Amino acid sequence: EAGVTQSPRYAVLQEGQAVSFWCDPISGHDTLYWYQQPRDQGPQLLVYFRDEAVIDNSQLPSDRFSAVRPKGTNSTLKIQSAKQGDTATYLCASRGDRGGQDTQYFGPGTRLLVL
Amino acid sequence: SQWGEENLQALSIQEGEDVTMNCSYKTYTTVVHWYRQDSGRGPALIILIRSNEREKRSGRLRATLDTSSQSSSLSITAAQCEDTAVYFCATDPSGSWQLIFGSGTQLTVMP
Numbered sequence: 080e081a082g083v084t085q086s087p088r089y090a091v092l093q094e095g096q097a098v099s100f101w102c103d104p105i106s107g108h109d110t111l112y113w114y115q116q117p118r119d120q121g122p123q124l125l126v127y128f129r130d131e132a133v134i135d136n137s138q139l140p141s142d143r144f145s146a147v148r149p150k151g152t153n154s155t156l157k158i159q160s161a162k163q164g165d166t167a168t169y170l171c172a173s174r175g176d177r178g179g180q181d182t183q184y185f186g187p188g189t190r191l192l193v194l
Numbered sequence: 195s196q197w198g199e200e201n202l203q204a205l206s207i208q209e210g211e212d213v214t215m216n217c218s219y220k221t222y223t224t225v226v227h228w229y230r231q232d233s234g235r236g237p238a239l240i241i242l243i244r245s246n247e248r249e250k251r252s253g254r255l256r257a258t259l260d261t262s263s264q265s266s267s268l269s270i271t272a273a274q275c276e277d278t279a280v281y282f283c284a285t286d287p288s289g290s291w292q293l294i295f296g297s298g299t300q301l302t303v304m305p
C-alpha cells in the first residue's frame with residue numbers, strides 16, 4: 080500500500096517569494112491534515128479537510144497561507160510572500176482505517192528554508 | 195518530560211538499557227498518542243493509549259496514562275540502536291485527530 084507522498088522534498092526561497100507544497104494522501108482516506116514542524120519542535124496543526132471541505136483552518140498563521148483540496152483527494156498548501164519565520168518542515172497526513180484501527184499516516188514532509 | 199513550547203529534549207543510553215520518557219499535557223484528552231520520527235521522515239504512530247487503559251503494551255513498548263495527573267509515559271525495554279529516533283506524545287482534545295504534539299525527546303541508543 081502506497082503511503083502519503085509529498086513534493087517537493089526541499090525548497091529554498093528568498094523572503095517575499097511564494098511556494099506551494101503538494102500532498103497525495105493514501106487512497107480512500109477522506110481526512111487530510113497539514114502540519115508545520117519548526118526545527119527541534121513537535122508538529123503543529125495548520126488546517127484539515129474532510130473530503131474537499133475545510134473543517135478547521137483557524138491555526139493557519141496568517142492570510143499568507145492557504146490550502147485547498149478541490150476534488151477531495153490531493154491537496155496543495157501555499158505560502159504567499161514567505162518570511163524567514165516560515166522556515167520549517169511541512170507535513171501532510173491522511174487518516175483512515177487500518178486493520179480495524181483508525182490511524183493517521185504522515186508523509187515525509189517538505190523542508191522549507193526561507194533566506 | 196515534554197510539552198508546550200519547550201525545545202526538543204535529548205536522552206542518550208546504552209544498548210540493552212531500559213528507558214522511560216514522560217509527557218505532561220495541559221488540555222483534556224481521552225487518548226494519548228505516541229509517535230516516533232526518524233530523521234528525514236514524518237512521524238509514525240507506535241502506540242495509542244485511551245483513558246480507560248492505565249497501561250498498554252506493544253512488543254518492547256509500554257505506555258501508561260494517568261488522567262488525574264494529566265501525564266503519560268512511554269517505556270522501551272532493552273533498547274536497541276534502531277530505537278534511535280525522536281519520540282513525541284500527542285493529545286487529541288477534539289477526538290478528530292487534530293493532534294497537539296509535545297516538544298519531543300531525541301533518544302539516542304549507543305552500541
